Amino acid sequence: MSDYAIQLRGVGKRYPHYVLQGIDLAVTKGTVLGVVGPNGAGKSTLLRILMGLVRADAGRVTMLGRDMPADERWIKARVGFVSCDMALYGAATLRWHMQLVRDLHAGWDDRRATDLLDRLNLDPDQRVGGFSRGQQVKAMLLLAMARRADVLILDEPTTGLDPIARHDVLTLLSATREERSALIFSSHYTEDIASLADHVAFLYGGKQIAHAPSAELLASGKSLDGVFLEQVAALSAGRAA
Amino acid sequence: MNPRVVLRLVRKDCSLMQRPLVAYIAGALAGLAFTVWGGQVGRSAGVTLTLNVLIGVSFHVMLGPVLGERERKTLAFVMSLPVTPIDSALAKLISAFSLFLIPATIAATTLVWLSPIDIPAAMAASHRSLWSHAAGTLAYYAVVLGAWLMFFAVVLGAAIVSESVGWTIGVLAGLLFVAGNFVLQVLPNLHGVGRYLRAMGRGEAALPVTIACEAAGIAAIVAAMLILQHRKTSFV
Numbered sequence: 001m002s003d004y005a006i007q008l009r010g011v012g013k014r015y016p017h018y019v020l021q022g023i024d025l026a027v028t029k030g031t032v033l034g035v036v037g038p039n040g041a042g043k044s045t046l047l048r049i050l051m052g053l054v055r056a057d058a059g060r061v062t063m064l065g066r067d068m069p070a071d072e073r074w075i076k077a078r079v080g081f082v083s084c085d086m087a088l089y090g091a092a093t094l095r096w097h098m099q100l101v102r103d104l105h106a107g108w109d110d111r112r113a114t115d116l117l118d119r120l121n122l123d124p125d126q127r128v129g130g131f132s133r134g135q136q137v138k139a140m141l142l143l144a145m146a147r148r149a150d151v152l153i154l155d156e157p158t159t160g161l162d163p164i165a166r167h168d169v170l171t172l173l174s175a176t177r178e179e180r181s182a183l184i185f186s187s188h189y190t191e192d193i194a195s196l197a198d199h200v201a202f203l204y205g206g207k208q209i210a211h212a213p214s215a216e217l218l219a220s221g222k223s224l225d226g227v228f229l230e231q232v233a234a235l236s237a238g239r240a241a
Numbered sequence: 242m243n244p245r246v247v248l249r250l251v252r253k254d255c256s257l258m259q260r261p262l263v264a265y266i267a268g269a270l271a272g273l274a275f276t277v278w279g280g281q282v283g284r285s286a287g288v289t290l291t292l293n294v295l296i297g298v299s300f301h302v303m304l305g306p307v308l309g310e311r312e313r314k315t316l317a318f319v320m321s322l323p324v325t326p327i328d329s330a331l332a333k334l335i336s337a338f339s340l341f342l343i344p345a346t347i348a349a350t351t352l353v354w355l356s357p358i359d360i361p362a363a364m365a366a367s368h369r370s371l372w373s374h375a376a377g378t379l380a381y382y383a384v385v386l387g388a389w390l391m392f393f394a395v396v397l398g399a400a401i402v403s404e405s406v407g408w409t410i411g412v413l414a415g416l417l418f419v420a421g422n423f424v425l426q427v428l429p430n431l432h433g434v435g436r437y438l439r440a441m442g443r444g445e446a447a448l449p450v451t452i453a454c455e456a457a458g459i460a461a462i463v464a465a466m467l468i469l470q471h472r473k474t475s476f477v
Contacts, residue, residue, distance in 0.1 A: 048477060053320050055474035073243070073323045081321035085477070087314040089257060096256070103249050104322045140318070 002065050005029045005151055005182035006050065011059035013045055020045050020206045023059065027182045027199070034197030034214065035186035036228055041203040043186040044085060047155045050184065051081045064150060064181065077105060080144025082137065083155035090129030094122060094139050098146070105147040113146035120168065134165025141172065145179075154185045158192055170195060190224035202228055209235055242327050250324065250332030251339065254306040258340055261301055268294040269347035276354045284354070291351045298344045299393060302337045303409055307400045317477040330401050330470040334463060337397050338390065349385040380448055384441070387455030392416060394459050398466035402473075 006027040013020045020042040027033045037043050048054040049061060052072045061068040063075045088097055102108040117124055120138040122131075128139060137157055144152060154173075158166045170192060177183065177196075187193050193200060193214075200217055202210040209231050210217070217227050255262070268290060275287030310316040319329060353360050364374050399412035428434055440447035 051321055053317060053475070053477045057474075072325055076321065077323040081317075083317060085314060086317035086321070088318055089315055090313075091257065100249070100253055101322065104246060104324070144321075 002062075003028055004062070005031075005064060006033075006184060007060075007062040008046075008050070009060045011046070011049060011056045011061060013049060013054060014057050018042075018045075018206060020049075021058075023208050025201055025208070025211060027184055029181045031198040032177065032183040032185065032196050034193030034200045035184065035203060036190055036193055036200060036224065037186075037203035038188075040205075042206045043203055044083070044155050046203065047081075047083070047153050047184065047186060050153055051079065052076060053081075077107070078150040080147060080149030080152045081155075082140040082144050082152075082157050084137075084157065084159040085155065086140065088128040088136060088139060088143075091127060093125050093127055094131075094142075095124040097128065097139070097143055098124065101143050101147060107148045109146055109148050112148065113142065116142040116146055119172065132165075134161045134168075137161060137165065137169060141169065145172075145176065148179070150181045152180055152183045152185075154183070156187055157185070158187055158189055166192070190228065194218065194224045200224065202231055204232055204235065242325070242331060246324055246328045247332045247335065250319070250329065251336045253319075254332065254336035255339065258302070258306060258336075261305075262298075262340055262343065265294050265298045265301075265344045266347065268297075269344040269351075273347055273351045273354075276351045287351060288355060291348045294344050295348050295389075298341055299396070302340050303396065303400045304406070306336055306340075307333055307397065308404060308406055308409065311404050311477070314477075320476045326470055326473065326476050327467060329476070330467060333401050334394075334397065334466070338393070341393055342386065342390075345386055345389055346382065349382055349389075352385065353381075377444060380444065380452065383452045384448070384455070387452060387459070391455055391458045391462070392420065394462040394466075398462050398469075402466055402469045 004026045006025070008023050008025045011020070011023040018040070023042075023046060025033070035043050035046065045054060049056045050063065050068065052069050052075065055069060064078055066075055068075055088094075098113055102110075116122075120142060122135060122139055122142065128136065131139060141157070152173075158169055161169065166189075173183065173185075173196060183196070185193065185196060197214050200210075200212065200214045201208055214224070217224065220227070222230070272287045272289075272291035272294060275283040275290065277287075279287055310319065316329075320326075364377075367374075395416055396409060396413045400409040403409065437447050441451060
């Protein structure tokens with residue numbers, strides 16, 4: 001049995017005006033990987049490839065020992081996904097969504113869902129269209145976490161949230177990290193990544209420019225932002241030379 | 242493909258379209274009532290209302306459950322559940338056909354009252370068996386709904402595969418132009434068409450052949466759509 005929850009080898013995806021290439025990442029079970037990069041770096045494409053929402057053109061994606069997309073259904077049954085680029089049905093209530101996910105997931109846990117409703121202070125009978133952005137993210141997290149997902153993939157979940165909602169989301173993720181095998185999490189807020197991640201991957205211009213333990217990256221006493229900018233500057237200098 | 246997952250997704254779409262569907266059914270029934278009991282003016286109003294319901298429900302289904310999912314970003318949520326692209330495409334097809342078929346069946350009933358012959362009276366006056374009337378009625382619905390469903394399936398397939406409003410409207414407009422001109426300009430001038438239609442009316446071999454051709458046409462469109470869906474590389 002592999003020690004890795006997620007493995008990507010030579011993963012690439014080509015679009016007419018954008019290329020993601022040569023992604024090699026491994027997320028050990030019990031750890032959190034933070035993905036850092038500017039807009040257009042390839043963070044969302046990478047996480048969508050992991051979730052099977054986008055098919056890679058090159059390389060191999062393995063989740064929990066199974067290949068994506070060959071074992072897509074099996075993997076999706078064990079992986080929760082929340083993205084800033086994803087929405088729930090505005091006309092339906094949260095309870096309607098919970099019923100939908102419960103019907104499709106054998107692992108749905110009603111007690112866990114009730115606990116999360118209390119913890120996140122969400123009204124299940126309110127229409128999702130009436131939720132604030134923060135409440136919508138919390139609702140998506142509830143739907144991903146109440147199914148007892150082994151792996152959570154979060155694409156910029158704290159983007160656009162007010163400080164209280166952002167704090168609530170980070171606290172929840174931190175408090176529940178023992179419940180799952182792995183968490184992979186992208187964000188523009190490097191302080192969010194620094195507070196949660198054991199390992200950090202830097203993406204820039206569709207390429208992976210670094211992948212290291214966060215303790216190692218932060219050892220110099222610089223912030224994650226500073227380390228990232230340093231890596232980008234070194235890359236640009238290397239290209240110029 | 243997992244039938245349980247597909248059916249659950251169909252239920253989801255139907256549940257989200259519940260209220261509009263009730264309104265379309267009410268509209269189609271009102272159109273039918275006007276046509277049957279409204280006299281000359283009511284007949285004209287009824288036909289117009291029924292046609293509007295048919296066009297309205299087609300567009301609503303295309304723009305709501307089919308194309309709207311990607312635009313409103315709910316497709317990413319659905320595709321993050323244990324759902325494959327084929328499950329999702331099949332569910333869209335079944336829910337769209339189901340949502341279209343109910344008002345379309347009422348619209349097909351309205352057409353009966355537009356015939357120059359009083360069909361219900363002619364059926365009552367004839368000495369044919371009840372079974373013969375039932376089979377004839379079923380065949381009528383199969384032919385009319387089969388033709389409409391073939392048309393609907395082409396546009397629906399374009400919507401599911403392209404996930405683009407522009408392409409869907411383009412296919413719809415192109416189809417209306419080609420099919421409309423074919424029916425109005427070409428078909429009446431084709432040799433033997435009148436004889437074929439009369440043979441269909443009498444329930445001869447032309448009738449099952451037509452129904453089989455429509456069913457094969459729909460199956461071919463669905464198969465082509467699933468093959469194209471299988472080749473897609475992005476589902477959000």
